Amino acid sequence: MKNLKLAGLLLIGLLFALAGCGSSQDDGGETDGGSGNDGGDDASGEEVRVTLGTGGTSGTYYPLGVAMAQQIFSNVDGVSQARAVSTGASVTNAQELAEEKYQAVLIQNDIAYYAVNGETLSDFEGNKVDNMAGMTSLYPEDIQVVTTADSGIESLEDLKGKNVAVGDQGSGAEANAKQILNAAGITYDDITAEFMGFGDASQGLQNGTIDAAFITAGAPTSAIQELGASKDVNVLSLSDEVIDKLLSEYSYYTERNISADTYADYGQEEDINTVAVMAILVVDKSLPEDAVYNMTKGMFENRSELVDAHSRGEDITLETATDGMSIDLHPGAAKYYEEEGISVE
Structure with missing residues (x-):
């Protein structure tokens, strides 16, 4: 009888010992589970x-x-x-x-x-x-002011009195448009601002419901190429004065020159001087x-x-x-x- 009690006590002790080892291994696995390299948090060693x-x-x-x-x-x-x-x-x-x-x-x-x-x-x-x-x-993501070659619009000044797509309302593209217009002394009171994305703006230019559009995207841009498939395009250059004002007022703009070759197949005849965000x-x-x-x-x-x-x-x-x-x-x-x-x- 004594031998049975002793065996029982030994078995219980062994089970507790095994449980303790298992708990230790689990904790170690959670600590080490993604730390095969030296990088990561110095305090925990975790990746x-x-x-x-x-x-x-x-x-x-x-x-x-x-x-x-x-x-x-x-x-x-x-x-x-x-x-x-x-x-x-x-x-x-x-x-x-x-x-x-x-x-x-x-x-x-x-x-x-x-x-x-x-x-x-x-x-x-x-x-x-x-x-x-x-x-x-x-x-760079270029600020491109695009119109059609037959619109008669050759500069930002010519946008006055026109229907102009300025990007979705409250978007980064709209902020770009407003800043560039302001640098040229133009406000929304001088134009009819149309709030729409690039694809809708391209459609609007094709069907004549808008006269020009601001597009912020790396050139060549598909929305401009889609427009150029049906009408010759004219992407406007910004004046040196406007570019200098933007660069001095906003740290995030950089000056950009887009070769005419970028849109030559779509009617563009001259290089495009503009600014870009990154x-x-x-x-x-x-x-x-x-x-x-x-x-x-x-x-x-x-x-x-x-x-x-x-x-x-x-x-x-x-x-x-x-x-x-x-x-x-x-x-x-x-x-x-x-x-x-x-x-x-």
């Missing part, structure tokens, strides 16, 4: 998961974002997993980064500026996005410095993946990585640029 917000699947943001996430960020130290998702693009991306749905987003630099400073667009007025930091500038990549400020450093380094060391994904990948270079950056850089990105001799001021 981060990155969800990258892009844009619509037919646009430029999406294929570039997929290449960044799958081909580059997934393979760097400090990131255990990266994926790209289709979104409503810049304004939506800023809002959902603020809500921590994404850890990185593609966005226009002017929208990033408005978001961080809580101004200009109704979505951000009095509602700053406090967790956004810059990683890199990508490529598509940029931003991240959540809370991402570890090591992870963002490795993401930045990985992107430029594997740039060919971006070139293969979309032709705009050709514009993504280390030399232009801080051009038009409208918000403060993440310390991890700044560290990489400093090592490469790129100015971060």
Whole structure:
């Protein structure tokens, strides 16, 4: 009888010991489960998961974002997993980064500026996005003022009294249009402002319901090409005075020259002098410095993946990585640029 009691006590002790070992292994698994590399949070040793917000699947943001996430960020130290998702693009991306749905987003630099400073667009007025930091500038998105060759419109001054598509109401494109018109001494009182997207604006130009349209997109732009398939186009140049005023007042604009060859097949006869905002990549400020450093380094060391994904990948270079950056850089990105001799001021 004593031997049976002793055996029972030994068995109970053994079960408790095994339970303790199992608990220890589970805790260790949770701590170590994504930390196969040296990057990541120094305090916990954990790697981060990155969800990258892009844009619509037919646009430029999406294929570039997929290449960044799958081909580059997934393979760097400090990131255990990266994926790209289709979104409503810049304004939506800023809002959902603020809500921590994404850890990185593609966005226009002017929208990033408005978001961080809580101004200009109704979505951000009095509602700053406090967790956004810059990683890199990508490529220019040109401000194109397009009309038809037979409209008689040759300059911004000629827009007075005309029906002009200025982008969707409250959009970044509308903000661009208003700033450019104001730089030329023109307000909405001088025109009939039509609030519509690029596709609708192209249709309006084709059927004659509008006279000109502001389009913010990398050239060549499909909406202008679609118009050019039925009518010769004329993309206006901005005067030197207007360009200088915009560059002096707004940190996010850069000067651009678009060759006439870009739209030569659609009737364009002259080069186009204009300004552009930049598509940029931003991240959540809370991402570890090591992870963002490795993401930045990985992107430029594997740039060919971006070139293969979309032709705009050709514009993504280390030399232009801080051009038009409208918000403060993440310390991890700044560290990489400093090592490469790129100015971060």
